[in-house]
Amino acid sequence: MNFELDATNQKILEALVANARIPITELSKKVGLSKTPVTYRIKQMEDVGLITGYRAILSPLKLGLTNVTYIEVRVSDTRQKALEDFNAAVRSIPEVEECYMIAGGFDYQIKLRSRDMAHYREIMAEKISALPHISSTTSYVAMEAVVEQSWLNL
Template identity: 75%
Template sequence: MTDLLDPINRRILAELVANARIPVTELARKVGLSKTPVALRIRQLEEAGLITGYRAILSPVRLGLTHVTYVEMRLSDTRHKALEAFNAAIRLIPEVEECYMIAGGFDYLLKVRSRDMADYRRIMAEKLSALPHVASTSSYVAMEAVVEQGGAIL
């Protein structure tokens, strides 16, 4: 895999992270190759799983989703079946922007986006608290996004 990450492919990936809609001809010009080898390299990066897809990144602010809350979740049961049930259920809640299983004093850390505190309270009451095996939660409201990045750093 590391042989795929030569300096040219790193530049290709950096350009695609900055602008996934860049035309291949422009990308080729930026990395100093012709169009055909760049298209081939992109296909190889996709086939190797380094590029997993392309998507539109929406503005949460423009959508009115300015309220961010981080939620620690502790489960009452952490056996394999319970974790699978929780994982399947959490994936169905669109307001959960991120969810990580954590090694430490709690089991999961969630990033939840909502319109405001009242909207978050509704999400907590109707969706998050109803998840399987939830024993307790702690919520932390973000006051300001200081750094928000979408994509890996090369």
């Protein structure tokens, strides 16, 4: 499929990122096209995989998850099966907001949300430490969110 991320598509994406529930009529007015071409463009961006879905974004703060901790994880086994085991296990921990495999001085970085330090200690003791193949962890508690973005500027 031939697809171009032109200025109009960028405007559509910016509007959808700001409010995925924006009515097509309102979106059409914002981008200066009628409803049919806007609907077509959205469908096209979904078909090429640029738009991968729509979801409700919950406020961790309103849910009482005010503590953010970044955890460096070193694993004892980096063979493919061991990494797959770790990946599957870490995905099952609901307090894990993000987890990345890292090339560097450690193997994974986890972003964990918890209610407070006591809750964090409980998650570390019962869930993170129980992950397969962990050899060590180092934790960093965030003091303040300076920038949090859910998308990149187009």
